[in-house]
Each structure stands twice: as structure tokens, then as C-alpha cells.
Amino acid sequence: MKSARNPNIPLAGPIVLEKAEFFAAHSGYKDFKASSWWLEKFKNRNGIIYRTLNGESASISEEDCKKFLTDILPSLLEVYAIEDIFNADETGLFSNVYQIKLTFKGDTCHGGEKSKDRVTVMACANTRVD
Template identity: 45%
Template sequence: MLATKAEEFAGKLNISNFKASSDWLEKFKFRQSISFKRVCGEEKSVDCQSADMILWKEKLPLLLQTYSPDDIYNADETGIFFRMLPDKTIEFKDVDSHGGKKNKERLTVMVCVNMSGKDKLPLLIIGKSANPRCFKHVKSKPT
């Protein structure tokens, strides 16, 4: 899309010898600090300018000043797709690379640590069943 637009602008500016090659595109992206990324996270789902958020931002430091960083904990959950294969690979040009359906079987893991980082609690793992098949021959789990 960038290359097409660049050639369109070159035509409008009467530049006849311009060709938006892949080499030009890579150098343009480098000069302009443009990169291809995957979109992830929910950062924009919170309204930081709401009255409640502004009030909370004012009250939170007052609440936290009475506690030691060793006594303030944060916990969050994440998914571990333990059977999903990577969707990108490096392969020779003449070799076909075919993928299959993505295996979305996962475990949910809760991580928790205190503000100072000194107390990292053991992971809490929530699986699909009490005894998942992937751990069939595992005698003890480290978490």
C-alpha cells in the first residue's frame, strides 16, 4: 500500500523516473521507523480521562504511602498455548512450508509478585481438567 501511494504521489508531482521497489520500501520504512507488528493487549480499553480515573490517580499514591513495597502485590493471568506451533519459520526458498490448523489448547496461569520483586509467588495453573493428558507421565510439577 505504501509503494502504491508513493508511485501515485510521484505521478501527481510529475516525477516520471520513480519506481517504488521493495528495496526503496525497506529503506523508507527504516528512515521513518515503520515496522510490522502484531496488535496485542487491551491498553485502549480503559478511559484514562474519566472523572473516576482522575480521582483514583489522586487517591492511589495516598493509599500506597502507608505500605511497604514488600507488602504490595500485583497478580495477573495469562494463557499458555502449550501445543501451538509457531506460525513463522525460516526455510529454503524451494521447500514448501505448510501449516495446519492451530491447536488452541491452553492452560491459564496466574502470576503474582510484590512491588519490590523480592517475593515471587509460585505460579497458579488452571487447566482444562484435573489431570490434563499432556501431563500424563509427569510425576510432580515444579509449580
């Protein structure tokens, strides 16, 4: 966890579970199964919390990005057909974000709260080119 988080690489629960099983198997624990219960106990023992990571204040260095693209990514991709490689991201689609009302100059405005109506949209595409 520390070696991945030090260069600001984001980690999600499924990645930690997968790595836990990998390290257990390589340490001789063949019957170990990392579960959500195991993950909760692991987080509690090690002072790990879930937190949304956003913004670029702690972005990954350019050198780390280049290393990933040249040294790591090609070996990860070689086992997949080009049409089986996807990228997906989610975003919020807001409706009625601002409820604009006409009024006269000098009038005070009330009820200017932003609408909270939103739909989460996931866009996904593969690398296939036709």
C-alpha cells in the first residue's frame, strides 16, 4: 500500500484484494481468499480509509507516467485483443443547474440554491477502429 500510494497511485478495494491473494499464494497460503470482510479488517488494522481522490495537486509525476507507458503497459496489453481493451469514466449530468429568473435591477434575489437533480453517466469505448 505504501509503495503504491507514495507516488500518488490511486488504489481501490478490488486491487488490494487481488494483491492480497497474490502475496498469500506466493507466501504458501494456497487456500487464502481475500473477501470484503478481510479488507475491512485489513483497513482497520492499518489505519486505511476510503477517501475520494481528485484534483491535480498530487498528480503522478511525468517520469512515472512515461515509465508506466513504456515498461509496464505493453506487457499488460499483450494478452488482450485490441477490441477487448476498453476505457470507461463516469460523470454527473446535472439538469436545472441554475434556475434563472428574470427580475428588475436592484431587486434582491432569493432561492438561488443550485439544483441537485443529477444522473450519473458512464461513457465507455474500446480501441477498435473500423
